[in-house]
Amino acid sequence: DAGVIQSPRHEVTEMGQEVTLRCKPISGHNSLFWYRQTMMRGLELLIYFNNNVPIDDSGMPEDRFSAKMPNASFSTLKIQPSEPRDSAVYFCASSSEGFSSNQPQHFGDGTRLSIL
Amino acid sequence: GESVGLHLPTLSVQEGDNSIINCAYSNSASDYFIWYKQESGKGPQFIIDIRSNMDKRQGQRVTVLLNKTVKHLSLQIAATQPGDSAVYFCAESNGGGFKTIFGAGTRLFVKA
Numbered sequence: 001d002a003g004v005i006q007s008p009r010h011e012v013t014e015m016g017q018e019v020t021l022r023c024k025p026i027s028g029h030n031s032l033f034w035y036r037q038t039m040m041r042g043l044e045l046l047i048y049f050n051n052n053v054p055i056d057d058s059g060m061p062e063d064r065f066s067a068k069m070p071n072a073s074f075s076t077l078k079i080q081p082s083e084p085r086d087s088a089v090y091f092c093a094s095s096s097e098g099f100s101s102n103q104p105q106h107f108g109d110g111t112r113l114s115i116l
Numbered sequence: 117g118e119s120v121g122l123h124l125p126t127l128s129v130q131e132g133d134n135s136i137i138n139c140a141y142s143n144s145a146s147d148y149f150i151w152y153k154q155e156s157g158k159g160p161q162f163i164i165d166i167r168s169n170m171d172k173r174q175g176q177r178v179t180v181l182l183n184k185t186v187k188h189l190s191l192q193i194a195a196t197q198p199g200d201s202a203v204y205f206c207a208e209s210n211g212g213g214f215k216t217i218f219g220a221g222t223r224l225f226v227k228a
Contacts, residue, residue, distance in 0.1 A: 004159075033216075042218070042220050042221065043160070043205070043218045043221075045215065045216075048215070056215065091159050091160070093159070093160075102147070102148035102167070102209050104150050104162040104165055105150075105162070105216060106162060107152075107159030107160045107161070108159050109157070109158050109159045110158075110159050
């Protein structure tokens with residue numbers, strides 16, 4: 001079975017440029033999560049969607065960050081303009097959990113982002 | 117000056133020994149708990165979970181123990197192997213919501 005697929009795996013770009021990270025969740029999962037992982041802060045939840053609707057974006061650090069989920073099989077996380085402090089590994093995860101039933105999240109292998 | 121990053125607790129064990137990784141969780145209302153393993157260059161991988169109506173659950177070579185009284189979770193790995201070397205995260209979740217809170221992680225190092 002295909003797991004969560006993220007692209008690109010690595011991204012190096014100059015500050016000020018727009019960065020778009022992509023995620024394909026596991027088929028049939030109705031919840032999608034974006035995380036950021038750094039040595040300083042560990043794993044931070046940025047935003048999560050349920051049935052393609054953003055439920056909580058309180059973890060999004062600034063207005064420079066935006067996320068969309070136009071359909072059940074695709075999501076993007078965009079940073080515009082990017083800054084060196086955005087350098088991190090960004091993970092996407094999906095799960096089949098609902099309001100009455102918790103299920104584990106399944107993670108992609110991440111996008112390692114470096115902003116020069 | 118140089119920034120101070122997360123200093124993960126490290127557990128070093130001999131190959132073949134049993135490992136116990138501990139975790140204190142924060143929310144007494146959490147009712148679902150998960151352990152993840154993260155290897156270098158990969159995303160966290162689900163290992164085992166437990167719901168609050170249980171205090172023990174066993175998987176293949178792994179056992180999770182839950183003590184709700186003191187809000188403590190542990191992961192036991194039997195006959196630890198070099199391939200078990202990774203960072204292990206505990207996570208907690210509250211039924212009725214989607215937000216899962218991850219701990220800082222523990223680095224397990226297995227000596228051959």
